[in-house]
Amino acid sequence: MTTAAPFQQARGRLKEQAPLAARSWFRTGGAADWLFVPQDAEDLATALRQCPSDLPVTVLGACSNVIIRDGGLPGLTIRLAGGFANIETDGDGLIAGAAALDSSVAETAAQARMAGFAFLSTIPGSIGGAVCMNAGAYGDDLSTLLDWVEILTREGTIQRLPAPALEMRYRHSSLPEGSIVLRARLKAHGAEDPATIQQTMQEMRASREASQPLRARTGGSTFRNPEGHKAWELIDAAGCRGLRHGGAQISEKHCNFMLNTGDATSTELEELGEMVRARVLDRSGITLHWEIRRLGRPLSPASPS
The missing domain is CATH 3.30.465.10 (Uridine Diphospho-n-acetylenolpyruvylglucosamine Reductase; domain 3)
Known part of the structure; x- marks a missing residue:
């Protein structure tokens, strides 16, 4: 996509080469080829009707459970806001x-x-x-x-x-x-x-605060729990608690959380996740599946599993 011409009827904001790292909870990742913030549902519908059918379209929400790869997002990225x-x-x-x-x-x-x-x-x-x-x-x-x-x-x-x-x-x-x-x-x-209800929510939040690294640059639970198992227990048993790769680290507090310790790249985060998957498979014979969505173009090869 090299021109905004197909979206001239859209009323929302359209920006080329829009940085995305600041939107991600990990604070990593490349830019969107085009970022579109529609005014309302009809505006978004108009844009999609004008979109070439072969144009990649990605929708971003709060970006809490996402790794945006370092090569950025191809095609059109949509961010829903406002109404x-x-x-x-x-x-x-x-x-x-x-x-x-x-x-x-x-x-x-x-x-x-x-x-x-x-x-x-x-x-x-x-x-x-x-x-x-x-x-x-x-x-x-x-x-x-x-x-x-x-x-x-x-x-x-x-x-x-x-x-x-x-x-x-x-x-x-x-x-x-x-x-x-x-x-x-x-x-x-x-x-x-x-x-x-408020008391229940306060208790849930306190429990989460005590067990998870909420004040770090993280993306929430990294892997889904395999049937009959807890991902964090498998990761811990494989010796991955605190494991580091570049600026990426498996949390000491909850080892189904990955952290950006300050200067990690999305590539390092994804590679660390693959290292953990390999170690868990080697020790337990169980394949962990990503819960975090990994989006966009990598700068180096990584497993799509």
Whole structure:
């Protein structure tokens, strides 16, 4: 993509060679060929309808569980902001835009006396990403709340899908390929006293603060838990707690977290993750699968597994 001509009808902001590292929680990565911030859903639909079908399109949310590779993101990168972060009460539930932070949704639900949302207060991401990966914590995940999701297809058509159509399971949902989450309706598990909900959220946050390196440059859980196992236990048993590679390190506090100790590159982070996967496989025979999404062009080869 060498010209902005196909997007002349779009009303949002379009920028060429937009730096992305500052948006990532790891604070690493290259630039987007083009970064588009749409004004609203119709603006985004217009842009997608104008997009060449072979143009890569990447959607970025809170960038909490993402490694943006050092070669940057090809094609068009979309960042949802503004009205895409709206949250509104809707009878026995909430309708949240894709850019609404999970923690903000939890707080809004608590104020509205809605039960079942407390776990979202501990997830450092946005609702769009939570739908895509069926985000969860403390024994709950988004599938327990989701009523329906509104998506925009790659062809620029808005569709509403009921929750069962997504076939949600552990860290997975079956969204149509190339679709973009616009908003979702989340149904409460009944009513509860706001003070009780706040207390639950405070306890969850304190537990997370005590066990995870939240004040470091990290991307959350690195690998999914294999069935019947905990990823951190496998990593610890393989001798990877505190393992370093360049400026990247496996956390001493919680060894399913990778850290940028200050000068890491995305390449070093990804290579460290592959080192851990290899050591765990060698010791236990179990293959760890990435939970962190790795996006864009690497500057050096890395396993796509």
